[in-house]
Amino acid sequence: MGLLDGLLGNASKIDPALVEQEFQKLLAAGERVEHAYKLVRDYFLFTDKRLVLVDKQGLTGSKVQYHSIPYSSISHFTVETAGPFDLDAELRIWVRGTAAPVQKQFNRQVDIYEVQAVLASYVC
Numbered sequence: 504m505g506l507l508d509g510l511l512g513n514a515s516k517i518d519p520a521l522v523e524q525e526f527q528k529l530l531a532a533g534e535r536v537e538h539a540y541k542l543v544r545d546y547f548l549f550t551d552k553r554l555v556l557v558d559k560q561g562l563t564g565s566k567v568q569y570h571s572i573p574y575s576s577i578s579h580f581t582v583e584t585a586g587p588f589d590l591d592a593e594l595r596i597w598v599r600g601t602a603a604p605v606q607k608q609f610n611r612q613v614d615i616y617e618v619q620a621v622l623a624s625y626v627c
Contacts, residue, residue: 519537537550557570
C-alpha cells in the first residue's frame with residue numbers, strides 16, 4: 504500500500520495469515536480470517552463468521568476499537584467501481600438497526616468485484 508493511498512483513505516489487500524496471527528485473541532475458536540484489508544493503521548477483516556472492523560485510535564494506536572458485524576446483520580450492500588476520473592472504488596454496508604452505512608474505499612489494486620463476491624457469499 505502506498506503512502507498516498509493511505510492518506511487518501513484507500514485500503515489495500517493484505518495476507519490474511521498475517522492478521523490472523525495478530526488478532527488471534529479476538530477470534531472465536533475455529534474462526535478464520537479469509538480476506539483482510541488495511542488502511543494506514545486500521546483493518547477490516549472478513550472471517551468465516553463475521554466482518555470485523557479494527558479502528559486504532561490516538562497518536563500511538565494503543566487504544567483500539569473492534570466493531571464486529573455478523574453477516575446475518577447485514578441487510579444490503581453496494582459497490583461502486585472506480586471510474587476514469589475517480590481513483591477509488593467504494594463499498595457500503597447497511598447493518599440492520601442503523602441508518603448510515605459503513606463505508607470503505609479501495610484503491611485500484613483491490614478487485615472490488617472480489618470483495619463483493621466474498622461479502623455476497625456470506626450475506627446471500
